[in-house]
Amino acid sequence: MSEKTIMLVCAAGMSTSMLVQKMQEAAEKQNLDREIFAVSTTEADQKIENDNIDILLLGPQVRFKKDEYTKKCLEKQIPVEVIEMRDYGTMNGERVLKTAEQLMTK
Numbered sequence: 001m002s003e004k005t006i007m008l009v010c011a012a013g014m015s016t017s018m019l020v021q022k023m024q025e026a027a028e029k030q031n032l033d034r035e036i037f038a039v040s041t042t043e044a045d046q047k048i049e050n051d052n053i054d055i056l057l058l059g060p061q062v063r064f065k066k067d068e069y070t071k072k073c074l075e076k077q078i079p080v081e082v083i084e085m086r087d088y089g090t091m092n093g094e095r096v097l098k099t100a101e102q103l104m105t106k
Contacts, residue, residue: 010059022093
């Protein structure tokens with residue numbers, strides 16, 4: 001089991017899978033034990049309910065759902081943040097991972 005779990009949520013879970021790969025590469029370079037995965041908005045609720053998630057990152061295309069996910073994650077104290085558009089567009093896994101790490105330590 002990984003030390004921390006990072007869940008990315010996007011409309012279909014497809015485009016974010018490339019970002020997940022980049023984030024995993026960045027985590028390995030930093031010797032961080034992280035489980036990083038992407039799901040669609042239709043799968044997210046079940047994962048929030050049943051899995052041990054340390055942070056939820058939303059793809060920019062579903063940023064309008066931030067309040068909804070913040071409420072769903074409140075009881076489990078899971079931070080929710082929208083991935084920066086520039087970092088998402090350039091698939092900058094290192095920066096997105098850095099953001100996640102900072103939010104998980106707050």
